[in-house]
Amino acid sequence: MSNEQLDALRDELDKVNLQILDLINERASLAKKIGQVKDTGGKNRFDPVRERNMLDLIAENNKGPFETSTVQHLFKQIFKASLEIQEDDNRKALLV
Amino acid sequence: MSNEQLDALRDELDKVNLQILDLINERASLAKKIGQVKDTGGKNRFDPVRERNMLDLIAENNKGPFETSTVQHLFKQIFKASLEIQEDDNRKALLV
Numbered sequence: 001m002s003n004e005q006l007d008a009l010r011d012e013l014d015k016v017n018l019q020i021l022d023l024i025n026e027r028a029s030l031a032k033k034i035g036q037v038k039d040t041g042g043k044n045r046f047d048p049v050r051e052r053n054m055l056d057l058i059a060e061n062n063k064g065p066f067e068t069s070t071v072q073h074l075f076k077q078i079f080k081a082s083l084e085i086q087e088d089d090n091r092k093a094l095l096v
Numbered sequence: 097m098s099n100e101q102l103d104a105l106r107d108e109l110d111k112v113n114l115q116i117l118d119l120i121n122e123r124a125s126l127a128k129k130i131g132q133v134k135d136t137g138g139k140n141r142f143d144p145v146r147e148r149n150m151l152d153l154i155a156e157n158n159k160g161p162f163e164t165s166t167v168q169h170l171f172k173q174i175f176k177a178s179l180e181i182q183e184d185d186n187r188k189a190l191l192v
Binding site (some may be wrong): 003005006009010012013014016017018019020021022023024025026027028029030031032033034037038041050054057058061062063064065066070071073074075077078081084085 | 099101102105106108109110112113114115116117118119120121122123124125126127128129130133134137146150153154157158159160161162166167169170171173174177180181
């Protein structure tokens with residue numbers, strides 16, 4: 001394959017990267033909203049059952065080529081970052 | 097907010113999770129193709145300059161709420177998994 005073909009694949013990859021970026025930020029916004037709902041409802045932010053359900057749904061819908069263990073690992077990192085952003089919100093609220 | 101509202105937000109989050117899942121798999125397929133092009137072109141799979149460029153593009157396009165350092169960390173995990181899937185391909189090719 002030529003360098004032109006490599007460049008075309010890379011352009012496509014960059015587009016997919018930016019779509020993933022927008023979606024993980026959309027996910028973060030939703031997670032923040034959920035965190036706020038839980039604050040008013042007196043619920044804990046970290047919910048292992050809910051996390052397990054999300055991971056199961058991801059496993060059921062994984063068509064590859066990534067192995068299910070790989071995508072679950074990546075999502076656990078995303079969940080962790082989302083939880084941290086909720087906790088930051090809470091810290092800022094306490095400082096007001 | 098009510099439990100119904102929490103459930104609605106969670107449904108939305110599940111939909112976003114599945115969109116992210118499809119995109120990271122689409123990304124993995126593209127990375128595999130790029131790996132194959134590089135094999136025929138005699139290039140190294142890991143390319144720190146290309147990775148830096150991708151991280152810069154992500155930083156330029158990050159609208160939050162995630163911090164740029166957070167999204168870059170998440171993408172580094174995705175890059176790592178993509179490199180591993182390319183290496184698996186290579187190992188399988190060597191075993192044929």
